Amino acid sequence: MLSRILCTIGSVITIGFGGWHFFVPKAYKWYSYMDENATELVVAVRAINVFFSLSLVLIGLSNIIFAYFIKDSKQGYIVLMAMSSVLWLVRVIMQIVYPQGSINPSLQYGMLASFIITFLLFTLSFIFAL
Numbered sequence: 808m809l810s811r812i813l814c815t816i817g818s819v820i821t822i823g824f825g826g827w828h829f830f831v832p833k834a835y836k837w838y839s840y841m842d843e844n845a846t847e848l849v850v851a852v853r854a855i856n857v858f859f860s861l862s863l864v865l866i867g868l869s870n871i872i873f874a875y876f877i878k879d880s881k882q883g884y885i886v887l888m889a890m891s892s893v894l895w896l897v898r899v900i901m902q903i904v905y906p907q908g909s910i911n912p913s914l915q916y917g918m919l920a921s922f923i924i925t926f927l928l929f930t931l932s933f934i935f936a937l
Contacts, residue, residue, distance in 0.1 A: 810935035811874045814888065817928035818867040818874075820921070821891065825863025832856055866891065881936065888933035895926035 832838065832853065841848055870891060873884040899922045908914035 810888075810932045813928045813932040813935070814870050814874045814884075817891065817895075817925050817932065818870040820867075820925045820928070821870070821895075822864050822867035825860045825865075825867065828856065828860040828863065866894070885933065885936050888929055888936055891929040892926060892933050895922060895929055898922045899926050 837852065838849055841852070866887075870887050873880065873887050877883065899919070902915075902919045902922055906915050906919070908918050
């Protein structure tokens with residue numbers, strides 16, 4: 808039961824992060840930094856962002872579906888928790904090595920803290936599911 812609760816919290820964060828990222832290019836005016844003649848670059852950035860955002864939403868939803876609705880696949884759930892743990896561990900490492908939000912230290916370290924918390928939620932869920 809505790810594994811499911813931790814999974815749900817981590818998954819909601821993952822879905823929220825993915826959903827938020829759909830709006831990041833417009834909110835932060837990504838395309839204003841690109842040459843308007845670089846149409847292929849704009850299309851590529853848009854495609855990568857949509858793919859990334861949708862992937863996070865689908866991973867979060869898959870975690871929840873396996874946690875609550877697919878009772879006969881404990882191994883599948885464990886694999887998803889391991890995958891989500893690795894995904895967020897990489898995000899933690901990236902934030903340490905190449906920090907985002909460095910203009911504002913509270914943003915930079917707030918992001919790092921949220922990534923660490925999400926990583927721990929999935930890692931603990933993985934451990935408890937074993």
